[in-house]
C-alpha cells in the first residue's frame with residue numbers, strides 16, 4: 001500500500017518534471033502530502049527515489065529542484081585512457097562511512113560522531129582565540145607546535161609504569177589527522193611491495209593507505225578478544241614483515257580490547273622479530289566501560305609507534321593527530337611528512353591544544369562516555385529485538401560501533417541496497433577485510449544523529465534480512 005503510494009507520486013512527478021524547465025522548483029513536501037493524500041514519510045520516500053534517479057536535487061533549507069542538464073553533448077575523455085595507462089596500484093574508492101546522508105535518512109553507516117557529541121562551545125571559543133593569536137599568521141614547526149607535542153607526550157607518559165622511560169615532546173610528530181600518519185608510516189617504514197601485517201578485520205582507512213603506499217597486506221585473524229599471538233608469530237616468520245598495524249583498544253570494527261596477557265604476548269612477538277607495532281589508539285576518548293590502556297606505554301625501545309587522533313573527539317573540522325615514535329624511525333617518518341605537506345596548519349594545532357587543555361574538556365569526555373553508553377545500549381537492544389538473525393559476539397566496551405554477524409547466506413550488497421531504499425544507511429562488513437571476508441557482517445554506528453530512530457533503523461534491517469530468508 002505504502003509502496004504503491006510512493007510509486008504513484010514518483011510517476012506523477014516524473015510527468016511533471018518531463019515538461020518542467022531545468023532548475024524549476026518542485027512543490028513543497030507539505031503541498032505534495034495534500035495533493036496526493038499521502039503521509040510525509042511516503043512523500044519523502046518518493047523524493048529519495050527521484051534523487052536516486054538523478055532527476056532532482058535537494059538544497060537543504062531551500063527546496064527540491066529539477067536537475068539542470070548543463071551540456072547537450074557528453075564530454076569525451078577517452079584520450080585520458082591512453083594518457084593515464086593502468087595504475088601501478090589500484091586504490092579502492094572511499095568507503096561507505098564517508099558517505100553523506102540526506103537529513104531524513106537514518107545513518108548507521110558513518111564513522112564520525114554527530115555534532116551533538118562534540119565539545120561545540122569549546123571548539124568555537126578555541127577557534128576564535130586561535131584566530132587572534134600568532135598561529136593564525138605564522139608557519140608552524142615541521143614536527144608541530146612544541147606545546148601540542150608536549151601535550152601528546154604527557155598524555156601517553158601518564159600511562160607509563162615505573163621503569164619505562166616516558167616519551168618526550170621531541171618524540172612527537174603532529175599530523176593533519178591520523179590517516180596521513182598511516183600513509184607516512186607505511187611509506188617510510190614498510191615501502192612499496194613489502195609485506196605488512198594487519199588484523200583482519202581492520203580499519204578500512206588503513207587498508208586504503210596501504211594500497212596507496214603499494215604495501216602488501218598480510219592478514220592476521222583477529223576476533224572479539226584480539227589477534228592470536230601464535231598466528232602473529234607465524235606471519236612474521238613466514239613473511240619477514242617488520243610492521244604490524246593494530247588497534248589494541250576498542251578496535252574498529254570488532255570492538256576488541258586486548259587484555260594484559262595478550263598485550264604482553266604481542267609485545268614479545270614484535271620484539272623477538274625486531275619489528276614495529278603501529279598502535280592506532282583512535283578511540284581513546286570513546287572509552288565506555290573500561291579505560292583505554294595504550295600498549296605504547298609499556299615500550300621505551302622504539303618498537304611501538306603510537307597514533308592518537310583528535311579528529312573525532314575534538315571536531316572533524318580540526319583535523320589533528322599525534323604520532324609518538326622514537327629513534328631513527330622518527331626521522332624517516334618526519335622526512336616523509338615534510339615531502340608530503342611540510343607542516344600542519346598552526347591555527348588548527350593551536351585550536352586543538354586550546355580545547356584539550358581546558359578544564360571543561362575532562363567533563364566533556366566524562367559526559368561523552370555517558371552518552372555513548374546510552375546510545376550503545378539503545379542500539380544493542382534495538383538490534384537484539386528486531387534483527388533476529390543477527391549475532392553480536394560482544395558488546396564493545398568502547399568505540400562507536402557494533403559488529404553484527406549475519407547468516408553466511410546473506411546477500412550483503414542487496415541488504416545494504418534494500419535498507420537504503422527504506423531510508424537506512426548501513427555499512428557492509430566486507431570493507432573492513434584486507435582479503436576475502438571471513439563471514440557476512442554489518443558495522444552499525446551508534447554515534448550518528450537521532451538515536452531515537454535506532455529502533456526504526458534496526459526494524460528496517462531486520463525486515464530486509466527476513467525478506468532474504470524468504
Ligand SMILES: Cc1ncc(COP(=O)(O)O)c(C=O)c1O
Nearest residue numbers: 111177178179203252282309311
Ligand atoms: C581505527 C581508526 N583510525 C583512524 C581513524 C581516522 O582518524 P582521522 O580522522 O584522524 O584520520 C579512524 C576513523 O574512523 C579509525 O576508525
